[in-house]
Amino acid sequence: MAEATERASTRVDWPGYLLGFGLGGFFDGILLHQVLQWHHLLSGVEQARQDIGVLILTDGLFHVLMYVVTAIGLWLLWRVRSDFAAPGADRRLLAAALIGFGLWHIVDGVLSHWVLGIHRIRMDVDNPLFWDLLWFAVFGIVPLVVGWLLRRGGGRGPQVASSPLSLVLAVVVAAPLAALPAPGDGPVMVLFRPGVAPAEALAAVQSVGGGLVWVDAAQQLWAIELPEGADATALYGQGALLVSNSILPLGCFDWLRA
Known part of the structure; x- marks a missing residue:
């Protein structure tokens, strides 16, 4: 009886995989392509980017594919x-x-962003890799781990809090979020990578409207004040390794790098 019950419960796996996969595609297509308009399916392809009709058509074909996947799951x-x-x-x-x-x-x-390069999560930023990794972690790794824990828990519940994976999950989510400085929260600490000349660092700070508060002796760690509404994440595209409102993660990162 127990074996028959197990077989019956596992037969819902493939419908669940396909429904989740299709809903993931719809989530991306509706939110990123249409609502936020951060990219289209072929935004990274130069020829397609010149014709909005082509971009809309390929988005539509992508949704048709997701309809097929979801219909098979249903x-x-x-x-x-x-x-x-x-x-x-x-x-x-x-x-x-x-x-x-x-x-x-x-x-x-992996496929669209990094192998084929047909689009990135955000096409209009200086550091698209940061947004790729953030989206990858929050909407890729997190649901995958939660689903695995939920299935592993069986009737006892997912037991996320007691699993060592919960620590890994917290780090995966918190790490990219910690790299986003909170707006209007005092000086912003910026750690520039080795090889960035002081003049280049100063130019980067000025490009986002920042004012110098302090700089270390090596002129790699900078404390700057930003005007309201300034986008500190733009510094990632100009040689910054980490941008934070706290000196602690920057100090730890600099120590590890050394």
Whole structure:
């Protein structure tokens, strides 16, 4: 009986994977392509970027593909609808959907952003890799790990708090978020990479409207004041390794780099 129950609950895996994968594609397409308009599917392709009609058409074809994936997931789910009577099948379906959702963002990040280069999360920033990694972590790794923990927990719950992976998860999410300086929160500390000349660092600071407060003897760690509304993340494209409102992570990062 227990073995039959396990087989019944596992038959909802593939419907969950496909539904989560399709929803991940819809989430990206609707939010990034249409609402925020940070990129289109082929924003990184020079020829396509010259024609908005081509960009809209490829976005539409992408959504058609996601419709197909989601429709297959719904069809498979309908075929195993009787298996929902098995204990834990609903939890298994949710876990598989979270894994599929995270897997979409991982595949998209690796394939579309870094291998093919057809687009990045944000095309209009100096440091697109930062946004790629942030999106990869928050919407790729986090749902994948949560789904895995949920399925592993079975009827006992995901037990995220007691798992060592929760620490890894917290670091993965917190690390990219910590690199975003909070607006209007005092001086901003900027650590420039080795090889950036003081004149180049000063020019970078001035380019974002910053004023010098302090600089260390090596002229790599700078404390600057920014006007309201200034985008400190632009410094990442001008030689900054880390931008923060706190000197602690910068000091630790500089120590590790040394």
